[in-house]
Amino acid sequence: MKAIQFLGPKSNPQITLNPSYPDLPPPTGSQILIKVYSAGITHDEINWPEVYKTTSHIPGHDVSGVITALGPSYTGPLKVGDAVYAMLHVDRGQGQAEYVLVDGEEEEVVRKPGSLSHAQAAALPIPVLTAWEALFVHAGEESLGKKKGTRVLVTGASGAVGLILVQLARLKFGGGLDIVALASEGNFERLRELGASECVDYKVPDWEEKVGKVDVVIDMAGGEVLAKAWEVVKSPGGVIVTVADPAPAWAFGKAVPEELEMHPGVRAVYFVIGLNAEALKEVGELIDLGKIKALPVVEFPVEKALDAWEFAGQRSRNGKVVINFV
Ligand SMILES: NC(=O)c1ccc[n+]([C@@H]2O[C@H](COP(=O)([O-])OP(=O)(O)OC[C@H]3O[C@@H](n4cnc5c(N)ncnc54)[C@H](OP(=O)(O)O)[C@@H]3O)[C@@H](O)[C@H]2O)c1
Structure with missing residues (x-):
């Protein structure tokens, strides 16, 4: 699968697009597999220590996509085919890839606001x-x-x-x-x-x-x-x-x-943010009701992911930068 990766040490990371990162295994336990349609960029993440602790070095905590598989012990309300948006735990991340596994028992993932595109939704969780x-x-x-x-x-x-x-x-x-x-x-x-x-x-x-x-x-x-x-x-x-x-x-x-x-x-x-599915749900509903306006987004296709990262680091860019994987 295609994935963004930080390669090299935290002191001098190279942002790369890996076109053939190994496919993810099927979900186990209560995990949920999401096909990522769009993933948001928070540029300062390049300085966060967490991504360098994962074996993948794939950044990304904000995603929107569609559920493709549920782990055998998942008992929550979501189903295969649901459009969802999620904030992936700061220690896990790895959302800037074609697929991501999230923890169905944690408060990471809820249904996407129906009035938003995946790109608009991926801009929102953090x-x-x-x-x-x-x-x-x-x-x-x-x-x-x-x-x-x-x-x-x-x-x-x-x-x-x-x-x-x-x-x-x-x-x-x-x-x-x-x-x-x-x-x-x-x-x-x-x-x-x-x-x-x-x-x-x-x-x-x-x-x-x-x-x-x-x-x-x-x-x-x-x-x-x-x-x-x-x-x-x-x-x-x-x-x-x-x-x-x-x-x-x-x-x-x-x-x-x-x-x-x-x-x-x-x-x-x-503080460093924690997970809160209820808040994601409530704000999603407020957006669908027209009471909260979504963020302006600047979209890049995955092939231009490195340009997206560069643009996300600029001041006064007037929009949250999102990479589209679909
Ligand atoms: N601790 C956490 O859990 C957590 C969570 C989310 C975000 N953050 C951090 O919070 C910060 C904001 O995130 P964001 O996503 O909202 O960033 P953003 O979309 O890039 O917005 C940053 C804003 O700050 C303004 N700004 C930049 N430099 C400034 C300066 N020197 N003086 C005054 N204003 C300045 C910019 O205004 P102009 O564009 O007009 O220059 C822009 O409106 C980032 O540092 C991010 O890493 C931390």
Whole structure:
């Protein structure tokens, strides 16, 4: 089967298209075999350690396709022939291939939203689950939904995670939440349509002064943007949730953020997403109902997979990059 592979060491990986990677064995236990129609690219995955630990070195956690076989002990609701979309566990991945095996007992796979193409669906799982977990688990209703006029700054708002997060925040927390979107100016109109109350251009010096004080920051940009986020979040009592790569020095409990000295009483969280089939299902239904808009996608055929990876690494590309295997 055709598969994308990272070859060489993590310090200098080569992205390759293998036209004859060995076919997968039939599913065992509760595994599900999916024929992958489309797979999304998260370019930072090239720096994630997990893919280098697999024997295949096949990247890819976001897929959409059709079930071709079920393991003998699978007892869930899905059937052969169902169109599904899935987020493959961060430790397993291997979705950028013509076939992938997923674990039917884990929360990896659900039916694809019927209104979306496979390419549109493959763009969604990581952005949806990251946005969901940032809003409802790590920032939480306590911080976001408590009182009218609560302000949340969303950085990287025009990216894949940000576009979903702005919509989910507006839908779930209503008009009382003030959503400040940090993005380049060309994306302001789209962000306002999706639910942002205010838009600020991160390319303007001292953008933090335009933002003013916020209760919560949800950060998809990292680096200097995250450093400035500490200046705008309320201290004490504010919350910073970040997922941006590379992770801050204090992530994974390695240290206490040194910024806390100047900004005491701020709760700072970095997380790596987990699986959540219920969230994938619910957002899929909201998309089918027209309450959440799907992401813009830029599609490449598998033969152009290396171009797809290169394009996915560019800034301001205005769309989630997807490789089509069918
Ligand atoms: N920890 C986790 O579990 C997890 C899960 C998902 C994603 N992530 C990470 O989260 C980040 C966002 O993911 P994504 O898929 O949404 O990425 P994306 O689609 O590439 O979007 C990134 C966004 O950030 C903006 N941006 C880039 N550099 C910036 C800067 N210096 N200052 C301000 N904004 C900047 C971009 O705006 P312009 O295009 O206008 O420049 C773009 O809108 C990535 O680092 C990704 O690896 C982590």
